[in-house]
Amino acid sequence: MIAITPFYAGIIALLFVTLSFRVIFRRQTAKISVGTGADSDLEKRIRVHANCAEYAPFALLLLGLLELQGASAWLLHLMGLTLLAGRFMHAYGLGSTPQVIFARKNGMVLTFAMIALTSVANLLCAIF
Template sequence: MLSITPIYAALIAFLFIALSVNVILQRRKGKISVGDHGDKAMIKAMRTQANCAEYAPFALLLIAMVELQGAEAWLVNLLGLLLLAGRLSHAYGFGKTPQTIILRQIGMLLTFLAILVAASAGLILAL
């Protein structure tokens, strides 16, 4: 049974909703109904949201598998915290104007670390 992963999934879902609202606000501000119209702020808002959508589900799936395989709670929490911190850092650093490159880089590093450790732990637990 999953008891830890849903907490991180919910927190990341809140982040994704916030990023989605930012896209909607940019669309209204720029009067852009479809696409980005070459608007740099619109492109940035869309890519910030899309990056979260590209990485978070895969990482959460791996974390859930690790939890379902009986990993210790500390490991599942560590993976969730790495992912959450990574997604928050990336969204803030990438979405800010001008970008805070170091936060963007730290965000991706933490996200990749969560994915790599979850994949490794899942493989080890499966064997």
Template sequence: MLTATPLYAGLITLLFLWLSFRVVGSRRSQKISVGDGGDALVMQRMRAQANCAEYAPLGIILLALAELQGMPVWLVHVFGLMLLAGRVVHAYGFSVTPQVFKARVWGMYLTIAMLAFMALANIFHALF
């Protein structure tokens, strides 16, 4: 039974929705129906949302699989916090103007580290 993963899935989904609402708001204010319409702010907000959509689902899936395989719940929380913090820090760095490049980099470090550790943990558990 999953007890920790749903917390991070829910929080990351709220982050994704916030990023989505920012895209919708920018499109509405610029009267852009599809795409970015050549507007730099709309493009920036779309990429922040898309980046979350590209990385978060895989992290949540890996987290859930590890928890289902019996990873101690405290470790699930450690890796869940890594993913959540990585996505929040990256979204912040990407979404503000001017962008905060160090936040983007640290957000990706946390996200990539979480994905790598979780991938290896799942592979190790499956083989042994």
């Protein structure tokens, strides 16, 4: 049974829903049903939401697989916290006007680091 990954999946899912509502609310305000209507704020919100959709599921899958392989709790929490920090920093950095480049860039660095380290840990657990 896994107990740590669902905690991080739950928080990331709440972030995802929040980002979804930001897109929906902008669509309603700008009266744009499909596409972006050349609305730069809507375009930005869509990209923030999409970026979360692109990276978070894969990262959570890797975290869950690592947990199923019996990785230590401290490693799982370290990777989960790295992912959370990365996703929140990126969403804040890209979603701000003007963008907070430091947060956007470092959010992606943390996300990539989590994915890379969790991938290597999964490989090592599978081999040994």
